[in-house]
Amino acid sequence: MKNIQDHTRRKEKHSKRNVNSNGDELVTEMDDTLTTNDICTAEGVYMNVVKRKTEEKSFKKNKAPTTNEESPSNITKARIIVTALILLIILFLILTIITSILLKYYLAMSEEMSHLRNHENVLLKEGLSDVKNRTDDQQRMILEEVEMIKKEFDDVKLFIQNIKAINKTLVDMSGGTRNTCRPEWKQIRSDCYYFSTNLKTWEESKEFCVKHNGILIVIKDESEMTSLWPSISEGRYWIGLKRNPNNINTWVWIDGSPLTYSAWNKGEPNNDRNNEHCAEVIGDINLWNDLPCHLERKCICKGF
Structure with a gap:
C-alpha cells in the first residue's frame, strides 16, 4: 500500500512539472487524468494483492487442519497394526506353550500305556500258565477219582459176589429157601x-x-x-x-x-x-x- 502511494505521488509531481512548462489548462487536465487512472490502478493492484493474500491465508488455514487431522489418524492406524502384531506374537507363544504341554502329556501317556500293555501281557502269560497248571491238576484229580471209583466198583462187585456165595450156601443149608x-x-x-x-x-x-x-x-x-x-x-x-x-x-x-x-x-x-x-x-x-x-x-x- 505504501509503495502504491509513493508511485502516485511521483506521478503527481511529474504532472505538475508538465503543467508549469506548457500552460495552465493542459496541466489541469493531465493532472486530473493521471490522478484518476493512478488511483484506479492503485486500487486494483491493492485489491488484487489483498485478495491474493486473503486466498493464501485461507488456503493455509484450510490446509493446516487437514494435515493435523490426517496425522493422528495415521498414528492410530500404526498403533493398531503394532498392537495386532503384538497380540499375534503373544497368541503364537501361547499356542506354542500349549502344544508343548500337550506333546509332553501325550508322550507321558504313551509311555504309561506301553508300560500297562507290557504288564498286562505279563499277567496274561502268568494267568494262562496258572490256568494250564490248574487244568492239569484238575485232570489229574479227575483221573484219580475215576480210578478210585473203578476200584470201589470192583471191591463192591467182589463183595457182592462173596455175599451171594455165602447166601447161596446158607440157603442150601436151610433146605433150598x-x-x-x-x-x-x-x-x-x-x-x-x-x-x-x-x-x-x-x-x-x-x-x-x-x-x-x-x-x-x-x-x-x-x-x-x-x-x-x-x-x-x-x-x-x-x-x-x-x-x-x-x-x-x-x-x-x-x-x-x-x-x-x-x-x-x-x-x-x-x-x-x-x-x-x-x-x-x-x-x-x-x-x-x-x-x-x-x-x-x-x-x-x-x-x-
Whole structure:
C-alpha cells in the first residue's frame, strides 16, 4: 500500500512539472487524468494483492487442519497394526506353550500305556500258565477219582459176589429157601428188601444200605420190578443205578454190572441241564426217572 502511494505521488509531481512548462489548462487536465487512472490502478493492484493474500491465508488455514487431522489418524492406524502384531506374537507363544504341554502329556501317556500293555501281557502269560497248571491238576484229580471209583466198583462187585456165595450156601443149608428176613426188612419171593421212610441223597442212600448189610437195589428183570410195585405204590425211591463216570451216555449198576433191563418213563432219561446222573423209581407208575443226585428221596435196599 505504501509503495502504491509513493508511485502516485511521483506521478503527481511529474504532472505538475508538465503543467508549469506548457500552460495552465493542459496541466489541469493531465493532472486530473493521471490522478484518476493512478488511483484506479492503485486500487486494483491493492485489491488484487489483498485478495491474493486473503486466498493464501485461507488456503493455509484450510490446509493446516487437514494435515493435523490426517496425522493422528495415521498414528492410530500404526498403533493398531503394532498392537495386532503384538497380540499375534503373544497368541503364537501361547499356542506354542500349549502344544508343548500337550506333546509332553501325550508322550507321558504313551509311555504309561506301553508300560500297562507290557504288564498286562505279563499277567496274561502268568494267568494262562496258572490256568494250564490248574487244568492239569484238575485232570489229574479227575483221573484219580475215576480210578478210585473203578476200584470201589470192583471191591463192591467182589463183595457182592462173596455175599451171594455165602447166601447161596446158607440157603442150601436151610433146605433150598430163605423164609426169614431181619426186623424191618420185607421178604418178596426169596429176597429181603428194606423200604426206607427217611429222605436221603443218592450217596447217603448207598451208604445207608451198606451199613445195614445190604445194597442199593439192583433190578435185573421185569419180574422183580413187578414184584416190588405193591410195596412202592406211593412214593419215589432211589435205585442203585447211576451214569457211567467215563461215559455219561451209559448207565451202570452199583455192583458194576451193565444195564441190561430198564423201565424208563416216557422221554427219560433226558439229563435235564446236564445234571441228572442218578435214577429213581416212581412208585405210582412203577417207572424210572433220572434226576440230580443231590436231591433227597427214599431208598430201597436189597439184602445179601
